Amino acid sequence: xxxxxxxxxxxxxxxxxxxxxxxxxxxxxxxxxxxxxxxxxxxxxxxxxxxxxxxxxxxxxxxxxxxxxxxxxxxxxxxxxxxxxxxxxxxxxxxxxxxxxxxxxxxxxxxxxxxxxxxxxxxxxxxxxxxxxxxxxxxxxxxxxxxxxxxxxxxxxxxxxxxxxxxxxxxxxxxxxxxxxxxxxxxxxxxxxxxxxxxxxxxxxxxxx
Numbered sequence: 510x511x512x513x514x515x516x517x518x519x520x521x522x523x524x525x526x527x528x529x530x531x532x533x534x535x536x537x538x539x540x541x542x543x544x545x546x547x548x549x550x551x552x553x554x555x556x557x558x559x560x561x562x563x564x565x566x567x568x569x570x571x572x573x574x575x576x577x578x579x580x581x582x583x584x585x586x587x588x589x590x591x592x593x594x595x596x597x598x599x600x601x602x603x604x605x606x607x608x609x610x611x612x613x614x615x616x617x618x619x620x621x622x623x624x625x626x627x628x629x630x631x632x633x634x635x636x637x638x639x640x641x642x643x644x645x646x647x648x649x650x651x652x653x654x655x656x657x658x659x660x661x662x663x664x665x666x667x668x669x670x671x672x673x674x675x676x677x678x679x680x681x682x683x684x685x686x687x688x689x690x691x692x693x694x695x696x697x698x699x700x701x702x703x704x705x706x707x708x709x710x711x712x713x714x715x716x717x718x
Contacts, residue, residue, distance in 0.1 A: 513667055514634055517568050520686045521672060523630070523661060531685030533671075533695040536702035536710040537678035546679045546707060551649045553705055554673065554681055555642070557698055558666075562645075563638040566667060570632045570660035571648065573598070573605040577657030590655040593647050600644045602635075603658075629660055637664070649675045669694045680708065685715055 522528040527535075538546050555562060579591045597603045608616075612624040637645055652662050652675040663672040663684075669691035672684045680702065683695040696712055703710035 513566055513665060514568065514632065516670070516686045517632070517663060517665065517672060521663070521684050526674060526682055526684060529684045531687075531690055531715040532713055533683040533685055533690075533692060533715065534699045534710060534712040535676065535680055535682035536699055536705075536708050537676070537680035538707055539709040540707055542679070543707065547650050547653045549705065550653070550680050550702075550708070551646055551675070553702060554649065554664075554675075555646060557701065561666065561668070562642070564666070564668065565637045566665045567635045567637055567645070567648075568632050568661070568663040568665055568672070569603070569635065569648075570629055571603050571652065571658060571662050572628060572660050573603060573655075574608045574657045574659060575605050576607045576609055578605070578655065579657075581656035586654075586656070590651070590657070593651040593655055594658065596647055597644065597651060600640060602640060602644055602648060632661055653677050653679055666694075671695055673698075690715075 520529060520531060526532065558565070573594045578594050579587045581587050581590065594605060598605050608625070612621045615621055648662065651658055663674050665672045665686070670686040670689050671691060671694060672686055673681050675681055683699065685692060685695065692715065699710040699712050702708055
């Protein structure tokens, strides 16, 4: 597990995933948001890897800022966000705390920025099979839609050396880990996602050494 985390940190540009050396592409919605598009994207991911998902590893620093959760301004979205966060916190999957209480009242201060950056960088590994599949699904959906949820989230296949990540344009990106990433698995995944209604994929071929 330690080797997996090191490989992730060596392979992924956490400041901009698309700038990672072996960024393999992504899929996203190609039109105006429609309710349910996030569930469709997550359910496609889980169907596509249904025979392998229990062997995947989650690398996450995801946490909820209680100062913001439930305060987006749309009643239905806020209720849904609070419900998703409550389930994830209750399952011990993520932590929830107030940024102001933990980091201080001045978001422009260097101390605040450094503290928040450390929290984002506190990535831990978890086995997907240690949690109910519904909780994993909730995390992926929440990462796309919940206001006040922060941190990195990767779903890693150690067999294929691939890191998948949910993003807020309602889809997933893929990054190859190291020199032995199975690029074909990633490209097949993205090609099938490109066939989903309302979705399109961008597929990249990594540079050869």
